[in-house]
Amino acid sequence: MKNSHPHQRGFTLLEIIVVVFILSILVALVAPRIIGRTDDARITDAKLQIKNFEMALKLFKLDNGFYPETQQGLETLVEKPTTGRIPAKYREGGYLEQKKIPADPWGNPYIFVSPGLHGDFDIISLGADGKEGGEGKDGDIKNWDMQ
Numbered sequence: 841m842k843n844s845h846p847h848q849r850g851f852t853l854l855e856i857i858v859v860v861f862i863l864s865i866l867v868a869l870v871a872p873r874i875i876g877r878t879d880d881a882r883i884t885d886a887k888l889q890i891k892n893f894e895m896a897l898k899l900f901k902l903d904n905g906f907y908p909e910t911q912q913g914l915e916t917l918v919e920k921p922t923t924g925r926i927p928a929k930y931r932e933g934g935y936l937e938q939k940k941i942p943a944d945p946w947g948n949p950y951i952f953v954s955p956g957l958h959g960d961f962d963i964i965s966l967g968a969d970g971k972e973g974g975e976g977k978d979g980d981i982k983n984w985d986m987q
Contacts, residue, residue: 879968879977882945886965886981889942893917893950893963894983896935903929907954907961914941914952914963944981946970958984 896917901907904927908916912924918934918941920927933939944950944965956962962983969978 882968883977883981885945886967887986889944890950890963890965890981890983890986892936893952897961899931899935900927901960903927903931908952910953914950917941956984958982 893914897907900917906925906927908914908921909924912921915921916927917936918939920930920934941950946965946968948966948970951964951966952961953964954961964983965981966972967974967978967980971978972980974980
């Protein structure tokens with residue numbers, strides 16, 4: 841019985857090593873740029889989430905005439921509070937589409953203070969390090985100090 845593909849040929853070990861070497865060089869050059877962009881994307885995501893909270897809080901106030909208290913927290917945007925000042929005209933279904941309060945992009949809870957020290961309310965993400973202060977990816981993202 842004859843082989844149906846007499847000229848069939850595979851890759852040599854040397855060819856495979858060369859391809860792997862070239863791919864590893866590409867990864868070494870491209871990966872740092874992608875990793876740096878990940879931090880930028882997380883910062884942008886945190887700012888967008890904070891803006892969404894601000895909009896939802898303003899809608900809450902339009903309906904009820906006041907902002908939630910610090911103790912009630914941002915959870916007031918997804919579930920009618922049962923303690924503190926109870927809103928009389930709470931919107932059925934809450935004020936956020938996703939029906940939950942997401943953690944910041946680094947997995948930490950947002951800090952909510954109402955009344956705030958810098959306005960009606962303060963919303964803060966502590967950045968990548970989860971600690972107050974810092975710069976770059978570790979810097980705090982504050983609703984009153986966003987551009």
